[in-house]
Amino acid sequence: DAGVIQSPRHEVTEMGQEVTLRCKPISGHNSLFWYRQTMMRGLELLIYFNNNVPIDDSGMPEDRFSAKMPNASFSTLKIQPSEPRDSAVYFCASSPQGAQPGNTIYFGEGSWLTVV
């Protein structure tokens, strides 16, 4: 069974450009999470969806960030305009039972974003 699939794996872009990161969760999983990982702050939750509906976006840094989940098999995280401080690894993860306690989550391989 395929795991969580993210694209692109690596992206280098210039400040001010729009960046779109894509994610395909594991089939049958009803929850999807976007995390960001940096050396300074570790792994931080940006937003998560249950059954395609955003539940908690309090981790989204600012209005430049937006996320959508138009259907159960696809989600995007968009940064517009991008800034050098957005450089990080962005992970998408999915789980079969939402954010219920005791539920493990499955991560993709990450999208490595560098904004110059």
Place this chain on the structure above:
Amino acid sequence: SQKIEQNSEALNIQEGKTATLTCNYTNYSPAYLQWYRQDPGRGPVFLLLIRENEKEKRKERLKVTFDTTLKQSLFHITASQPADSATYLCALDGINSGNTPLVFGKGTRLSVIA
């Protein structure tokens, strides 16, 4: 303020020894605690989960303890091997007694030296 601290950024041990990693938390009340392994350039992978009413959980060479009084979890790898070298992340689960996504520590990078 709420904090999760893992004992050190990096830990070096000799092959064959037991590695012990620490996860301490403040101002959280997790119902569960999970441990993940992350290899360079890869996403975290789930290893073990322990409930608040469990003192200890084992899986092959791995052992996890959970002390809700001390607000601490210990993660042990016995008979460590170079292949165990990775970053290990602890994650608090079931905090606020509700459906709250995992909150992760920054991780400890373990290097097992042959």
